[in-house]
Amino acid sequence: MEQRVLGQTDLQVPVIGMGTWRTFDIRGEAAKKNSRAIVDAALNEGANFFDSSPMYGESEHVLGEALQGRRNAAIVATKVWASTRSEGQAQVRRALQYFGGFIDLYQIHNLVNWLEHLGMLEQLRESGQVRAIGATHYSSASFGELRHVMQTGRITAIQIPYNPVQREVEREILPLAAERGLGVVVMRPFAEGGLMRRVPSAADLAPFQQFGVTTWSQVLLKWILSDLRCHVAIPATTSPTHLLTNAHAGEPPWFGTEERELVVRLAHHYA
Secondary structure, eight states, X not given: OOEEEOXXXXXXXXXXXXXXXXXXXXXXXXXXXXXXXXXXXXXXXXXXXXXXXXXXXXXXXXXXXXXXXXXXXXXXEEEEOOSSHHHHXXXXXXXXXXXXXXXXXXXXXXXXXXXXXXXXXXXXXXXXXXXXXXXXXXXXXXXXXXXXXXXTTOOSEEEEEOBTTBOGGGTTHHHHHHHHTOEEEEEOTTTTTGGGSSOOOHHHHGGGGGGTOOSHHHHHHHHHHTSTTOOEEOOOOSOHHHHHHHHGGGSSOOOOHHHHHHHHHHHHHHO
């Protein structure tokens, strides 16, 4: 699987990673066993970028358990999501315990109390417990504030929603990220499942076979990654099989303008 450097860091990331929102917020041994199987499949396929957050319930803890004994094989991105400094510090302590004492990419979730948390994360980076710092937001209404954070020069990555029906980041966020050399992690590649409710026919998908993709999920992921300003897409799944299918979208050749426009038309037609 192709890898890209995540912004102004030495962090090499696979172009297909994995989100843990909802899917790893689980309890019980059977569910945890399935999560470990998903992580097994991801690591075997080279899709070793895992994104989590304390906002996702048990997800950090479950992911940490699934990575026991092989933490160094993974690239872990998590987040601080707290309205106070003390709460943020507690979240960081727990995450460091879950993930072997270091975090590859620590992000400020939805920009909550971002200025205070940014100073804390910078100290952790200086001590070697954090490799890179990022910021996230899911709402275009907050992109103005996200732009401000990007322009501070104090972060090296952002996480934003991007898919063929949710393209607000194309106006200012992606150009600014490219200008400042920031890494881009893409959440919601399937529009929170909205793009998977109705799937294009085999005939509609036929033009994409020459690019090595045959399923709609693969097409959607390749659409994102064909914008080379995007470094890694993080679909979530509860199925090792789906993970392997998604991972196959992470290889060139990439779509050109014509193919990307066709994907947009199909997405709106079937939405």
